[in-house]
Amino acid sequence: xxxxxxxxxxxxxxxxxxxxxxxxxxxxxxxxxxxxxxxxxxxxxxxxxxxxxxxxxxxxxxxxxxxxxxxxxxxxxxxxxxxxxxxxxxxxxxxxxxxxxxxxxxxxxxxxxxxxxxxxxxxxxxxxxxxxxxxxxxxxxxxxxxxxxxxxxxxxxxxxxxxxxxxxxxxxxxxxxxxxxxxxxxxxxxxxxxxxxxxxxxxxxxxxxxxxxxxxxxxxxxxxxxxxxxxxxxxxxxxxxxxxxxxxxxxxxxxxxxxxxxxxxxxxxxxxxxxxxxxxxxxxxxxxxxxxxxxxxxxxxxxxxxxxxxxxxxxxxxxxxxxxxxxxxxxxxxxxxxxxxxxxxxxxxxxxxxxxxxxxxxxxxxxxxxxxxxxxxxxxxxxxxxxxxxxxxxxxxxxxxxxxxxxxxxxxxxxxxxxxx
Amino acid sequence: xxxxxxxxxxxxxxxxxxxxxxxxxxxxxxxxxxxxxxxxxxxxxxxxxxxxxxxxxxxxxxxxxxxxxxxxxxxxxxxxxxxxxxxxxxxxxxxxxxxxxxxxxxxxxxxxxxxxxxxxxxxxxxxxxxxxxxxxxxxxxxxxxxxxxxxxxxxxxxxxxxxxxxxxxxxxxxxxxxxxxxxxxxxxxxxxxxxxxxxxxxxxxxxxxxxxxxxxxxxxxxxxxxxxxxxxxxxxxxxxxxxxxxxxxxxxxxxxxxxxxxxxxxxxxxxxxxxxxxxxxxxxxxxxxxxxxxxxxxxxxxxxxxxxxxxxxxxxxxxxxxxxxxxxxxxxxxxxxxxxxxxxxxxxxxxxxxxxxxxxxxxxxxxxxxxxxxxxxxxxxxxxxxxxxxxxxxxxxxxxxxxxxxxxxxxxxxxxxxxxx
Numbered sequence: 001x002x003x004x005x006x007x008x009x010x011x012x013x014x015x016x017x018x019x020x021x022x023x024x025x026x027x028x029x030x031x032x033x034x035x036x037x038x039x040x041x042x043x044x045x046x047x048x049x050x051x052x053x054x055x056x057x058x059x060x061x062x063x064x065x066x067x068x069x070x071x072x073x074x075x076x077x078x079x080x081x082x083x084x085x086x087x088x089x090x091x092x093x094x095x096x097x098x099x100x101x102x103x104x105x106x107x108x109x110x111x112x113x114x115x116x117x118x119x120x121x122x123x124x125x126x127x128x129x130x131x132x133x134x135x136x137x138x139x140x141x142x143x144x145x146x147x148x149x150x151x152x153x154x155x156x157x158x159x160x161x162x163x164x165x166x167x168x169x170x171x172x173x174x175x176x177x178x179x180x181x182x183x184x185x186x187x188x189x190x191x192x193x194x195x196x197x198x199x200x201x202x203x204x205x206x207x208x209x210x211x212x213x214x215x216x217x218x219x220x221x222x223x224x225x226x227x228x229x230x231x232x233x234x235x236x237x238x239x240x241x242x243x244x245x246x247x248x249x250x251x252x253x254x255x256x257x258x259x260x261x262x263x264x265x266x267x268x269x270x271x272x273x274x275x276x277x278x279x280x281x282x283x284x285x286x287x288x289x290x291x292x293x294x295x296x297x298x299x300x301x302x303x304x305x306x307x308x309x310x311x312x313x314x315x316x317x318x319x320x321x322x323x324x325x326x327x328x329x330x331x332x333x334x335x336x337x338x339x340x341x342x343x344x345x346x347x348x349x350x351x352x353x354x355x356x357x358x359x360x361x362x363x364x365x366x367x368x369x370x371x372x373x374x375x376x377x378x379x380x381x382x383x384x385x386x387x388x389x390x391x392x393x394x395x396x397x398x399x400x401x402x403x404x405x406x407x408x409x410x411x412x413x414x415x416x417x418x419x420x421x
Numbered sequence: 422x423x424x425x426x427x428x429x430x431x432x433x434x435x436x437x438x439x440x441x442x443x444x445x446x447x448x449x450x451x452x453x454x455x456x457x458x459x460x461x462x463x464x465x466x467x468x469x470x471x472x473x474x475x476x477x478x479x480x481x482x483x484x485x486x487x488x489x490x491x492x493x494x495x496x497x498x499x500x501x502x503x504x505x506x507x508x509x510x511x512x513x514x515x516x517x518x519x520x521x522x523x524x525x526x527x528x529x530x531x532x533x534x535x536x537x538x539x540x541x542x543x544x545x546x547x548x549x550x551x552x553x554x555x556x557x558x559x560x561x562x563x564x565x566x567x568x569x570x571x572x573x574x575x576x577x578x579x580x581x582x583x584x585x586x587x588x589x590x591x592x593x594x595x596x597x598x599x600x601x602x603x604x605x606x607x608x609x610x611x612x613x614x615x616x617x618x619x620x621x622x623x624x625x626x627x628x629x630x631x632x633x634x635x636x637x638x639x640x641x642x643x644x645x646x647x648x649x650x651x652x653x654x655x656x657x658x659x660x661x662x663x664x665x666x667x668x669x670x671x672x673x674x675x676x677x678x679x680x681x682x683x684x685x686x687x688x689x690x691x692x693x694x695x696x697x698x699x700x701x702x703x704x705x706x707x708x709x710x711x712x713x714x715x716x717x718x719x720x721x722x723x724x725x726x727x728x729x730x731x732x733x734x735x736x737x738x739x740x741x742x743x744x745x746x747x748x749x750x751x752x753x754x755x756x757x758x759x760x761x762x763x764x765x766x767x768x769x770x771x772x773x774x775x776x777x778x779x780x781x782x783x784x785x786x787x788x789x790x791x792x793x794x795x796x797x798x799x800x801x802x803x804x805x806x807x808x809x810x811x812x813x814x815x816x817x818x819x820x821x822x823x824x825x826x827x828x829x830x831x832x833x834x835x836x837x838x839x840x841x842x
Contacts, residue, residue, distance in 0.1 A: 070792030
């Protein structure tokens with residue numbers, strides 16, 4: 001058992017969106033078992049100066065690319081990919097170290113679950129478990145319209161099934177690169193496999209305008225029409241980016257979810273924004289992702305939350321869109337719903353994925369019940385997080401993660417050996 | 422004397438934009454006197470794990486409004502001002518506490534100079550000196566076209582002159598609210614006074630479209646044309662916001678500078694962006710500001726730097742605009758040039774306004790000479806800063822400011838007494 005004692009604020013994210021003051025949280029095994037006053041004799045953490053809230057959920061990153069921070073700003077997209085990211089990425093044969101970095105910096109920034117779209121998935125799983133972070137892992141299938149590759153890609157995905165099952169922190173998902181890089185057969189096979197296994201199916205959709213133009217030329221259809229014509233989109237689908245989505249109603253009807261990566265989309269000048277307020281009206285579940293360090297350049301969901309507020313207010317010329325509570329929901333309870341995970345709230349019987357921020361600081365003044373949600377969205381960032389509990393275990397306390405220096409050294413040793421750039 | 426020993430990186434921001442490794446910085450009185458290897462016997466700070474860089478400069482805030490954080494998100498601009506900000510602001514008779522908060526959170530976020538556009542300026546000066554931060558202070562003159570007010574407003578400004586002169590950290594400037602809230606006579610008198618005293622002249626210009634429409638209706642001219650017709654704009658002028666600036670060339674010709682407040686403009690849905698890349702082409706000196714906590718909601722110039730990169734890449738649909746080095750220049754050496762202050766660089770004989778960030782962290786991996794500028798713009802935020810030296814004095818070390826808790830208590834006592842909201 002573990003007791004979070006006398007929490008200054010608890011942002012519960014329960015159905016009533018209660019913010020509690022001066023209450024305790026009791027954790028047993030990996031669950032929250034009591035909120036209120038708890039007198040159990042067990043190890044306790046004094047939270048009298050802490051804002052306690054659900055850990056954030058990052059729906060989209062590429063651990064394979066996360067070693068490439070700072071290599072390639074300010075380039076046209078084509079040069080960014082072809083001259084910088086891909087050549088460097090090819091030198092990274094073992095994704096363990098990029099994944100370890102992702103796990104470390106995610107925990108440090110208040111993220112308790114990340115979703116990876118990558119390769120070398122077994123090693124990603126090892127890295128996540130080494131740190132103790134929850135992870136949804138999808139091998140990113142890609143055939144570039146080569147019929148011979150389809151079987152191979154599906155085999156890699158299927159081979160992972162026995163390896164990843166029954167691991168407490170790890171969940172497997174299907175991953176497909178994008179409609180403009182994968183054949184219709186691979187898209188169909190991937191979606192079928194997801195349906196058959198009842199797995200989530202992560203795919204980049206409409207990140208750029210050339211994707212829309214390519215599909216139009218190839219099929220005569222818009223991308224969403226095309227995907228619907230092959231029965232690709234359904235409640236298992238998690239569409240990532242969707243900057244150029246126009247058919248919001250058609251997309252919403254399918255029951256698919258969406259992942260918004262505002263910082264990456266802005267930085268790469270993807271040219272448009274995922275219409276979040278519009279999709280929310282149609283009850284699509286929209287959540288947040290950082291994308292990789294090569295296009296962001298960090299793994300900080302607090303920044304994505306602030307960017308979400310700013311981007312849509314600016315683009316729609318309306319300061320009332322994307323209210324703070326809706327943004328926080330996207331990064332916590334709604335993200336958990338997409339992942340079918342009983343987390344994202346501080347509530348009895350929910351998984352104990354919890355973070356803490358010391359609130360008695362100039363930047364959070366005035367810290368009152370009615371300003372706390374605003375402070376989370378508009379005044380905080382990942383570096384403010386001091387405490388992280390994942391699956392009931394203390395993963396970070398006083399900003400320290402166990403063996404952090406040793407891990408950083410191993411990452412640095414690998415980086416120095418392979419010299420990706 | 423003070424020695425910053427064995428700095429892991431020094432981002433000098435000198436003319437060659439050198440990034441030095443494993444060098445020392447020697448400070449005497451308020452100046453940098455040596456960079457290289459120094460063996461002087463004097464108090465030293467071990468910087469072997471630190472990125473050392475010039476302190477950031479915040480060209481625009483309102484300390485009077487900085488107590489109002491988190492009071493008013495997601496509102497239409499009119500309601501934001503009339504229903505929330507103004508009624509709360511009216512209850513704050515003594516701006517000392519808001520200014521103290523500004524000084525504290527600015528230092529914590531790596532800012533070593535802030536520029537205030539406010540009232541109660543003597544008390545702002547006291548607060549800045551209490552913490553030890555450099556400050557440019559302008560009483561914000563406003564007549565709402567009432568001829569009787571002009572004399573009064575000018576008197577308040579002039580009365581400050583003897584009070585603020587010869588104070589090491591404090592510089593007075595002229596402040597005018599905006600072209601659509603001040604009479605032509607006040608605008609003329611303010612600009613004349615600035616010219617006569619060779620003072621800088623801060624003014625909001627073109628934050629919103631209604632301002633452009635109002636001036637068009639009143640004068641038949643665009644705002645820049647109107648200001649030029651009364652000889653308002655010159656090398657003393659610092660125009661703030663300028664979201665709706667179309668006449669970039671005309672503005673640039675005047676020699677006036679510009680302050681970009683991207684986060685505030687986005688959050689308030691000001692509807693357009695200051696055309697930074699375009700103004701830079703015409704050699705206008707453009708720098709950064711946070712605006713007040715009521716519209717941001719923090720005092721973090723690192724965030725403004727990242728927002729500047731993202732906003733212009735997105736809006737111009739071009740990932741190559743606003744390169745990282747140009748953004749860092751805006752917040753350091755170029756800002757110092759606007760303020761006619763020998764700071765903003767780590768260079769011999771420059772003022773010792775210096776900050777330090779521990780660089781051996783997951784979020785800054787890989788920390789290499791060629792990635793460091795990128796990390797400052799796209800991976801850092803104010804909460805990463807641990808060390809702040811202003812005017813040669815250590816103001817923050819290990820994230821601790823002297824008497825911080827006592828100051829926060831006095832701010833809280835005042836807030837509780839006046840209950841602004």
